[in-house]
Each structure stands twice: as C-alpha cells, then as structure tokens.
Amino acid sequence: DAGVIQSPRHEVTEMGQEVTLRCKPISGHNSLFWYRQTMMRGLELLIYFNNNVPIDDSGMPEDRFSAKMPNASFSTLKIQPSEPRDSAVYFCASSLAFFGRRAGDTQYFGPGTRLTVL
Amino acid sequence: KNEVEQSPQNLTAQEGEFITINCSYSVGISALHWLQQHPGGGIVSLFMLSSGKKKHGRLIATINIQEKHSSLHITASHPRDSAVYICAVRSEGGGADGLTFGKGTHLIIQP
Numbered sequence: 677d678a679g680v681i682q683s684p685r686h687e688v689t690e691m692g693q694e695v696t697l698r699c700k701p702i703s704g705h706n707s708l709f710w711y712r713q714t715m716m717r718g719l720e721l722l723i724y725f726n727n728n729v730p731i732d733d734s735g736m737p738e739d740r741f742s743a744k745m746p747n748a749s750f751s752t753l754k755i756q757p758s759e760p761r762d763s764a765v766y767f768c769a770s771s772l773a774f775f776g777r778r779a780g781d782t783q784y785f786g787p788g789t790r791l792t793v794l
Numbered sequence: 795k796n797e798v799e800q801s802p803q804n805l806t807a808q809e810g811e812f813i814t815i816n817c818s819y820s821v822g823i824s825a826l827h828w829l830q831q832h833p834g835g836g837i838v839s840l841f842m843l844s845s846g847k848k849k850h851g852r853l854i855a856t857i858n859i860q861e862k863h864s865s866l867h868i869t870a871s872h873p874r875d876s877a878v879y880i881c882a883v884r885s886e887g888g889g890a891d892g893l894t895f896g897k898g899t900h901l902i903i904q905p
Contacts, residue, residue: 709893719880719895765835783827783893785837 680786682768688792694756697789700749701770709783710743710753711767719767725751726773758793765790796821796885800896808904813868815899817881820862824884827893828855828866831878840866840879871903 681700689695701708709724723733725745733743740759745751755762769783797820807813817826828840841848841855843864848855852871857864868875878900882893 711893718897719882719893721893767837769837782839782842784839785829788835788837790835 680768680770680784682766682786682789684789685787686790686792688794689758690794691759692757693793694754695758695762695791695793697753697766697768697791699751699753699768699786701751701768702772702784703749705770705772705784706748707771707773708745708751709769709771710751711769712764713767713788714764722753722766755791758791760793763791763793796823796883796894798881798883798894798896800879800881800899802899803897804900804902806902806904807871809872811871811903813871813875813901813903815866815879815881815901817864817866817896818862819881819883819894821885822859822862826857826864827882827884828864829880829882831880831898833877837880868901873903873905876902 680702683698687695707724707726710722711719712722713719721735723736723743724731728745728748740757741755743753753766765788767788768786771783799818801816824844826843830838830840840853843855843857845857845859852869854867864881866879878898880898881896884893
C-alpha cells in the first residue's frame with residue numbers, strides 16, 4: 677500500500693488566498709484525521725471523520741477552515757481566506773476502526789503539507 | 795481536555811547509552827501512543843498502549859494507568875535513533891477520538 681497520500685507537499689501562498697489541502701487515506705481505513713503542527717503549539721487535532729462523516733471539528737480554529745470527505749478515498753482541508761498565522765505543517769492520518777468504534781488504534785500519518793502564508 | 799507533558803524536552807546522549815523519555819497526562823485515557831518524527835518531518839507510530847509494557851527491537855514502552863504516566867526506553871542507542879519522540883493520548887469517555895499530543899522530546903544520539 678502507498679500509505680496516506682497528501683498533496684501538495686509544499687504550498688506557498690499570499691494572505692487572503694484560498695488554500696486547499698488534499699488527502700487520500702489508506703484503502704480500507706474508515707477514520708481520517710487532520711492535524712496541524714506548529715513550533716509554538718506542537719501537533720493539534722483539527723477534525724476527524726468516521727465513515728466519511730465529521731465526528732468532531734472542535735479543533736478547527738475558526739470559520740475560515742473547512743473540511744470535507746466526499747468519499748472514503750478523499751478528503752480536503754480548505755482555508756479561505758488564508759492568513760500568515762495559518763503557516764504550519766498539516767498532517768492527515770487514517771486508521772481502521774472495528775466494532776462500531778469511531779477511531780482505530782494505530783494511526784498512519786501522511787508526509788504532511790508544509791503551508792507558508794506570506 | 796487532557797494535558798500531556800513530556801520530559802525532557804531535549805536530550806543529547808552518546809551512542810550506546812540507555813535512553814528514557816517520560817510522558818504524563820492529566821485525565822483518564824483509553825490509549826497512549828508513542829510516535830517518532832524524523833528530521834525530514836515524517837511521523838511513524840511506534841507503540842499503542844493501554845496497559846503494561848510493549849517491546850519492539852531496542853524500544854520498550856511502559857504505562858502506569860494509576861499514575862497516569864508512560865515511559866519510552868531505547869536500549870543501545872544509535873545515531874539513527876535521533877528524532878523527535880511524541881507522546882499522544884486518546885481520552886476515555888466522550889469527546890474526540892483524535893489524539894492529544896505532548897510537545898515532543900528532541901533526542902540526539904552522538905556517535
């Protein structure tokens with residue numbers, strides 16, 4: 677398996693522009709997570725999905741952030757409009773949850789998207 | 795919200811030394827993860843624990859549920875072990891099934 681795939685790997689944009697980050701989870705996994713990593717705050721959960729349904733988005737910083745999962749093999753995280761403080765590495769992770777649980781045990785991380793907002 | 799504290803924040807050691815990294819958390823958990831982040835940024839899951847002890851090669855992870863504490867040990871450390879080691883917990887009960895992370899321990903093993 678190719679693992680979790682994220683694109684783009686690097687994104688540089690100007691303040692005010694729309695940014696879309698993409699994630700393809702491991703085939704067969706039913707839980708997907710979006711995390712953000714900064715030097716100041718470390719890794720933080722933004723939102724996670726189970727069976728394509730958003731379960732908890734309490735970590736999404738504000739209305740400028742939105743995430744979708746239209747099908748089991750694709751998710752997007754959109755920032756509109758972007759601001760310099762959004763600069764971070766954004767990780768997507770997936771896991772396989774059994775027996776009605778909403779998240780599996782081992783999460784497999786993608787390589788991350790390094791976002792720089794000028 | 796669970797507070798996750800790791801110590802030390804930075805650790806430099808000589809090749810061959812026994813390494814211990816500690817993690818404490820504030821409220822009950824259903825699982826604790828140890829992750830390794832390489833200098834290039836990639837994150838790899840090392841262990842998932844809910845009780846006791848796990849061993850994989852030179853890595854050993856232990857957890858004490860009563861004391862809300864976990865340790866990651868590296869025996870016969872090697873320069874390729876240099877990385878950031880991150881403790882993450884999934885809180886029990888309601889709330890997010892996503893992980894709450896510690897700030898990480900930056901480990902450097904010198905030859």
